[in-house]
Amino acid sequence: MKDLPPFAQHFILHWGEMGTKWGINRTVAQIHALLFLSDRPLHAEEICEQLGVARSNVSNSLKELQNWGIVKVVHLPGDRRDHFESIQDVYELFRVIAAERKKREIDPTLVRLRACANEAGATDNPADAHAKEQLESLLGFFELVSDFYTKMDRLPTKSAIQAIRMGDKIAKSIGALMK
Amino acid sequence: MKDLPPFAQHFILHWGEMGTKWGINRTVAQIHALLFLSDRPLHAEEICEQLGVARSNVSNSLKELQNWGIVKVVHLPGDRRDHFESIQDVYELFRVIAAERKKREIDPTLVRLRACANEAGATDNPADAHAKEQLESLLGFFELVSDFYTKMDRLPTKSAIQAIRMGDKIAKSIGALMK
DNA sequence: CGGATATTTCTGTCTTTACAGAAATTGAGA
DNA sequence: TCTCAATTTCTGTAAAGACAGAAATATCCG
Numbered sequence: 192m193k194d195l196p197p198f199a200q201h202f203i204l205h206w207g208e209m210g211t212k213w214g215i216n217r218t219v220a221q222i223h224a225l226l227f228l229s230d231r232p233l234h235a236e237e238i239c240e241q242l243g244v245a246r247s248n249v250s251n252s253l254k255e256l257q258n259w260g261i262v263k264v265v266h267l268p269g270d271r272r273d274h275f276e277s278i279q280d281v282y283e284l285f286r287v288i289a290a291e292r293k294k295r296e297i298d299p300t301l302v303r304l305r306a307c308a309n310e311a312g313a314t315d316n317p318a319d320a321h322a323k324e325q326l327e328s329l330l331g332f333f334e335l336v337s338d339f340y341t342k343m344d345r346l347p348t349k350s351a352i353q354a355i356r357m358g359d360k361i362a363k364s365i366g367a368l369m370k
Numbered sequence: 371m372k373d374l375p376p377f378a379q380h381f382i383l384h385w386g387e388m389g390t391k392w393g394i395n396r397t398v399a400q401i402h403a404l405l406f407l408s409d410r411p412l413h414a415e416e417i418c419e420q421l422g423v424a425r426s427n428v429s430n431s432l433k434e435l436q437n438w439g440i441v442k443v444v445h446l447p448g449d450r451r452d453h454f455e456s457i458q459d460v461y462e463l464f465r466v467i468a469a470e471r472k473k474r475e476i477d478p479t480l481v482r483l484r485a486c487a488n489e490a491g492a493t494d495n496p497a498d499a500h501a502k503e504q505l506e507s508l509l510g511f512f513e514l515v516s517d518f519y520t521k522m523d524r525l526p527t528k529s530a531i532q533a534i535r536m537g538d539k540i541a542k543s544i545g546a547l548m549k
Numbered sequence: 550c551g552g553a554t555a556t557t558t559c560t561g562t563c564t565t566t567a568c569a570g571a572a573a574t575t576g577a578g579a
Numbered sequence: 580t581c582t583c584a585a586t587t588t589c590t591g592t593a594a595a596g597a598c599a600g601a602a603a604t605a606t607c608c609g
Contacts, residue, residue, distance in 0.1 A: 198489035205482040214391040230500030303384040310377035321409035342538035354537040359521035
């Protein structure tokens with residue numbers, strides 16, 4: 192990371208480390224961090240040089256970031272190379288990540304949980320009653336999360352932020368009304 | 371997975387697969403799934419037999435689940451072996467997971483982002499202005515998430531669920547009032 | 550206290566992932 | 580059209596992670 196200021200280097204290293212906790216390869220996350228901080232699109236060779244990784248690794252990692260939808264190719268006039276840029280707006284970035292995680296994790300889990308709950312419901316073995324109940328409860332939770340996601344995704348960013356800021360106060364008021 | 375009904379097996383396999391997307395080892399996640407479905411605490415040998423994994427691997431994985439706070443040791447009268455049980459309540463389970471993720475990921479990221487933003491703020495190199503802005507914006511986002519977590523964690527489960535169910539409607543109303 | 554049981558730690562190996570560099574392919578421009 | 584640059588794919592290898600089984604340690608109970 193030769194030409195980067197220390198604060199950028201620290202951020203990139205940290206982001207890479209967080210990536211591994213989220214099931215994302217360190218280099219992929221570091222490349223994303225670099226593009227996120229950059230004020231202009233970067234081409235692959237620049238990324239190689241800045242992060243000190245092989246060209247082929249950069250190529251594969253960029254493909255993955257594109258699959259996540261958070262990085263896209265742009266072409267600059269007078270330059271035949273692909274340049275890459277990250278979504279710059281933080282809220283948009285996390286919105287896209289959430290959408291992709293819902294697609295890759297939540298939706299398949301919902302499908303699987305519904306199937307398992309149905310299978311469990313079709314059996315009358317008392318030994319399975321608890322497991323059935325657990326699956327149904329977990330299904331309810333994932334449905335709640337999925338609903339929450341869907342609704343929030345429809346809101347403009349400002350409204351979503353408001354909901355998040357005030358959600359607990361409103362819940363308290365609802366609680367008070369219900370008493 | 372010899373003695374488990376097919377629906378349980380399907381769930382356990384799926385949960386293990388999801389684990390890998392969340393940065394958790396497959397076997398660890400599968401052991402958790404087994405304990406989550408079980409209507410009684412299981413001892414290590416039972417887990418080995420049910421999942422077909424080595425005793426030492428079970429031992430290490432249970433340690434990790436305990437570190438996450440979602441599995442605990444219980445001792446049964448007349449049986450010297452450690453038995454293990456998962457948190458059974460889904461909302462409590464995800465509350466504990468969220469707390470641990472905040473501690474392991476959000477909090478260190480906040481610390482790091484604050485440090486980076488300060489470093490970036492102490493430099494007046496115009497080339498760094500964009501990166502500084504990006505870091506500050508990301509810091510704002512993580513602070514929002516951290517706040518949201520803290521507030522929701524204080525609510526009883528029912529109120530938290532209400533907030534999640536109604537949050538978008540209220541955000542729309544706030545938006546209408548602001549116009 | 551000694552033997553048996555239970556658990557943990559260690560070690561070696563297997564598997565998977567990550568990675569660099571070579572080779573192949575694609576696309577742009579003269 | 581040909582050459583060269585850019586990119587992707589492939590291959591081999593290194594590293595990391597996962598895992599089983601042996602060895603060591605700890606604990607219980609007769």
